[in-house]
Amino acid sequence: MIAQLEKLLDGPRDGALLRFSLGNEYLKAGQPERAVGYYRDALARDPHYSAAFKGLGKALLEAGQADAALAAYRDGIAIAEARGDKQVAKEMTVFARRIERQLNPPDQPA
Template sequence: MNVAALEKMLAKGNDSAMLRFGLGKAYLDDKNLDLAREHLQCCVDIDPDYSAAWNLLGKAHLQLGDKASAETVWQTGLEVATRKADKQTEKEITVFLKKLKK
């Protein structure tokens, strides 16, 4: 689904963690980092257990040059992913954290 369609859904009041995740990912893919961060932050505010959103939110912070925030977000995401047994996200975040510390 394209960004315009997702934004239209949001404008109609169909707000949800999944919609915000979709918008955040779409904006991240388009390198619209401020909007990506905004929507991904809304996603985890709506659903703090959305481990994949924590992962992408960390990427958005890193691409915006904010390594400290990226690390903080990824630490939270790692805790969520571990608790939920989301092995794929756990693995990805662990790799990102290791790279960040180099």
């Protein structure tokens, strides 16, 4: 699937959706670093593509970049809420809270 999608790059069908789809495929293939690049490409083409923020956050987290993932989710939540994408905003809010808890665990009793 990746090879088929990559053949469409730089052609008349190239755009945010194609780049988003490539990000999804690379993420499924266990290559989150490559996925990050394609999600960022999608957002460069459409900065209001809330689903691309969701994918970017997931890919960054899988690539071991929790702080960057949290930032992507926060940016995506703002975009999704502004566009009325309530479900996507809700999902990213859940993911962001998980990362916040991971980065800032509550104090353990002594």
